[in-house]
Every structure is written in structure tokens, then in C-alpha cells.
Amino acid sequence: MATSGFAMVLITLTGVIWVTQALREFDLLTSKGQTILVFFVVTGLSLPLLFLVIAPIALFLAVIFTYYRLGSDSELIVMTSAGMSPGHVVRPIVLLTLVVSLVVGATSVYFAPASMRLLRQEITKIRADVVANIVQPGRFTSVEKGLTFHIRDRQPNGELNGLVVADRRDPAQEMIYLAEKGQIIDSDSGMFLVLQDGSLQRRTAREQDTSIVFFERYAFDLSQFSGERPEIYYKPRERTFIELLYPDPADPYLRMQPGRYRAEIHERLVTPLYPLAFVMCAFAFLGQARSTREGRSAAATAAVAAAGVLRLLGFAASGLIVRSPAFVPLAYLLPIVAIVLGYLVGSGRLNLAGATALDRAGNAVSGQLARLIRPLKA
Template identity: 50%
Template sequence: MESLERYIFRQAAVAFVGGLFVLTLVVWITQVLRQLDLVTNSGQTIALFFLMTSLGIPVLVTLIAPISLFMAIVQTLNKLNGDSELIVMAAAGVSPVRLMRPFVMLTVLVSVMVGVLALYLTPSSIRYFRQLLTQVQANLLTAIVRPGQFTQADRGLTFHIRDRAPGGVLLGIVVSDSRDPALQMTYVAERGVISEQPQGTFFVLERGNLQRREVKDGSTSIVVFDRYAFDLSQLTQAAETIYRPSERYTYELINPDPADPMLERWQGRFRQELHDRFSAPLYPLALMCIAFAMLGHARTTRQSRGAAIAAAIVAMALVRGIGFAVSGMAATRAWAVPFVYAVPLSGIVIFGAMALGWFRPRVPAAISRAVSDFSDRIAQRFTERFASGGQA
């Protein structure tokens, strides 16, 4: 790689990494805020909370990386032209192929990263998230320990917890057990903990009393205890985890188990997920070709690049939007599968040919002038607004 190519590659790579980090952080924070009830309502630790929310980062990066690459290439090309570097390169005889080479190298790296994420890391992280979520939902601390609420864990069995202390200690415990129609049992304790033992799961109550009432004759007896183990084993059945297509490993989608009861129910989604994963690495290449086709040629300072940037954004949105639409069709129609690959490949071929100068569609002069004038007016309005704000 020559010094010129290293210079361009470095600028584009820095812009890509910065944009990817910022966009991923913003989206991840929104996911964190949505999952706050995992800590506030379920009694889970902060470490588990951040682990579960961080497992969604590979999914975010897979979706955001192509967009970040597109933005980085647009920014780099616009900066090179704004500093008249593209004009100098063109005057020095730098061919479009040579100018495009560092962007292609960066795009190949991003495509490999997206492919690894889509095929391996993303399904593994989502699958692990599902396992943790199932454990949380099956955990008794989630099911019955909600401070200030009466929670029915089973028919005739109700729990009430006044508060929760550090270390899993529960305070102000009331348990009403009327599962036996002939007997009413009420447990009251100052504190307690849930203990997992080889013999089963027990709610260990401390410093309390047991009120036993016979329903038939109404007789009541009270037993005071320092420590009492309430058996919860019947309530702690292992939860069955059903993995969705997005949570299956790639080899499970390629060769699904015929005995899988979910295969018939989700056959279309299995197909959609599989081809989405294999087509994901094609989109960075398609978006790179779009950005370079629209902005990779030198323009003088009198030639507005606003229209070119707007056209690049529109083309990118169309290609990605059509890709999402075709992916949805593949879930219900098997004949739509080839189009899942045809959309990004068409973008690569058409805009790649435009980027290399093999052909350039002729836009009517009136439309080109109108778009350029509109972009210039918007840019001028923003410039005037910022200038007036600075003077104020």
C-alpha cells in the first residue's frame, strides 16, 4: 500500500471506527434503559444486568457497521474534495481504481467482520441471552420476591415480602399456604433466604411463627421457631428453552433437525434467517460502491456536492430498504430467496461500474439544477442560522 493509499485508508478507518462506536453506544444505551426492570423488579445483580445487555452488541454492530462504513466513506470523500485533494489527485493522474483501492480494502475488512458476526458471534450471543433470560424468569427471586406485593406462586400459596436486603436476605415475610383444603398454614418471619440444596430448594425462615388452623373445627395452634425450612422444590421445575431461528447456530439452520417441533412452525423464518446471514457481508460492498459512485470524482468548488450526497443517501436507503422487504418476502415465499442476494449484488455491479467510470447515467439538467439549488439553499440557511447564533 502506497503512502497515498495509506493516507486515505487511515482517514476512512478512523471515521468508520468513530462512527461505529458512537452509533452502537447510542443504540445500546436505549436498550439498557429498556432492560432496567431486570434489576429493579427481578432482584438481579448489576453484573448480570450489564452482561445481558452487552450480549446484544454483536447484533447492533452487524446492523450498524455497513451504515457506519457508508457514512465514513462519504465523509472522507467529501473532505478530500473540500480540501481540493481529489482535484490534485485527478490532475496528477490518479485513476479511479487506485483511489478506490483503500476504500475496497477497508470494506473487505468490514465485510469479513460482518460475516463473522452474522454467522457465528451473533447467534451465539443471542442464544446465551435467551438462556440467561430463561434462568431469570424461572428464578424464584423473580417469581415470588417482589417487595410490597402479594404474589401467588401456586394455587393456594401466596407470598408477601416487605423488603429485600443485600446478600439475598428477605425481610418481613408472610407465607399463606392453603393448598391442603383441610388445613390453613400461615408463616410469619422476620427474615429469610432462598437456599439451593442437593435435596431441593428451600425457603429458610428465621425468627418467626407458624399459625396452623384446622378448617373443619376452626382450632388454631401457634408454633414459634428460630429457623424453619419451607420446601419449594415443587415450584422450581426446570424451564424449557425454545430457541427462535435467530438464536439457532448457522449449522442448525443449514441442516435442521427433522424432529424439531419448531421447524414446521417456523420453516419460513428458518429460511429467512439463514439467507440473511449469508447476504449480510454483501451490503458493506454495495454501500461502499454507492458512496464512491456518487462522491468519488473530483468536483470544483463551484460544483455543489450537496446533490451528490443526497443522491448517495437516497440510493443507500433504497438498497437497504428493498433488502429488508425482500428478506421479509423470503420468510413466506421460497421463490424470493434469490432476490435476497440479488439486491446487494445489483448495487455492487451497477454502482461499482459507475464508480469506475464505465458508465454514468444522464440526469436531466432541470432535475440536477433543482436538486443542487435546493441543497445549496438548505446549506446556506444553516450557515446563516449558525452565524446569527454566534453573533448573538
């Protein structure tokens, strides 16, 4: 039950969040004239990072659902009466959790950084593809700030019709190129947009009158935009584990925020502990048999709250590591303490004072509802 529930929740949450991510990238890719294949490649590269975030949550929700069903069907009560300890019940779930933790660990250390690195490379290549940026009929496309291209349509032979080039990069003057047709030519001398049968409208900041020059052919230099791909500076999340351990001293990002590298190293190492910590939170609150539905609901709510607080504390510890290495042990202590404490409470080796309080709260709510409903029935 836990395995199928985990798979269902993982696929559902990943699909929903992937769609939201895809919609964010859709405008970027369509405005840059890319194919649908490039669109799926770019959005698909975000899946390892999504799995890293969603897998522990999906497993946690699946375990809560499993325990809730076992309690609703009174199976936990029957197993407890038959002498089966809570530790035996949670053992298959722990085995599943260990598998998920191993996959999460591999994704955290290798697959997610590699995919983010490839994603950065693809986005940079898309932005640097000047031909795809310009040759988009019916669009006003800005290659850089102050430089806008518009093309009415494109012929199968590559000829461009109805061209408008607005160049406002120089604050002192504005130039607008209009041409009936044109073509992009890539030669040894560079890349040029050759405009034919057009005019150049020029207006300076000092003069309000516009001067117009007609031309038969005019070559607009695109070489400055189609040169070598700009150097890519990878963020710590996009670095390999070896690069984080032994960074280049000349790396500008390292010189600006050296603590980010330290925090990223320990975040990758501690992430595989959270699936087990979340499961132990669910085990602590739901591992014991409960006699009322309200008690199970309150326990499930408490488990969700405990897991949420635990993860928020983990994020806070990661932020503190950026400032000082003295907080590194705290990042590991949080999930480890949650694992140990959750197992001791769930297995009955340590009494949880809140468990009895949850049952009392559930019974009180049930009694209040019964008193409110009784007059309505009468």
C-alpha cells in the first residue's frame, strides 16, 4: 500500500509542478523561436531537482495514508492484540524509505547538479542564438536592450520580407531601419543582416527633426551578437561535488559568497536523511493503535506539522552554515534526532505525552459534534 501510494503521489505532484515549470519556460522558448523538442529538453532537465524536493514529501504522505487506512480498518488494533509490535509494522516501510533515500542521495549528489548544469548551458545557448532570435515573423524581438527587430514573413529560400530594425542603444540618437526585404548572411567576415530597398530614419536628442536616407543595400552587422558563447558562471547548486570540495580560488562566485559552497556541500549530504526523518515523524504519531477517527486525524495533522517544522529548521540550519561553519553539526543533528526520537516514540520505548492529549482532543471534538447534531435529528 505504501509503495503504490508513494508512486501515485510522486507522479501526480511531479506532473503538476512540472506543468507549472513548463509554463514558466514556454514564453522564453517561444519568444526565442525554438522547437518543441528543445522545449521538452529544457523542461525535462528540471525533473531531477523536482524529484529531489517531491520524493520525501510523497513518501511522507503515502505513509500517513497507509497508517490512516490501517487505523480506519482497525487493522492496527488487531495486529496489536495479536502481539505484533509497531516495529514489525513499520519495517517494510523503512525498507522502502531506505531505497528512496538512496535514490534521493544519488540525485542530490550527482543527477540534480548535472541536470541544472545542462539546463544553464541550454538556456545560454538559446539566448545566444541570434538567428533564431531575429527570424521570427510577426514578432517584435529584442536581441538586447534598445535593439528590436520585426519581420513580416520569411520565404522558404530564407529571404525576409517587411523588416524593421529599431536601434535605440545610443541615448544620443535613434535609428530606425525599414526595408522591403533582406537576408542573413554568414561569411568569413562575420554575420550580417543585409537590408534591400529601404530607408534609414535618424533622429538625435538635440534635433527633433528626422533625417531620412534611402538605400538599395545596407549591411547591418550581427557579429557582435553571434560571437563566441559567453562564459558561463555556474552557481553552487550547478557545481559537481568535486568542484564544491575543491573550488577554483579565482571563481568570482566563490569570492563573493564562499559560504554558499560550504552550505551546498552539507545540504547535498543531509538531504537523504529527510525521507527517513519524515517517515519516523509519521510513525511517532500514527504508529500506535487509536480508537477514534478524530484521534487519528489529530495525530496525522500533528505529524504533518512536525515534519514541516523539521524541514523549516533544516533550511534555517543551511542558511546559518552560509554564515559560519560552526552550525554544520546542527544540519545533521536535526534529522538524526528526529529519526531516533520518532522510532523510540512510535515503537513504544518512549512515551509521547502528546499522544494521550491527541486522543482526548479527538474524543472532545467527537462529543461536541454529537451534542450539536442530536437536536437537529430530533
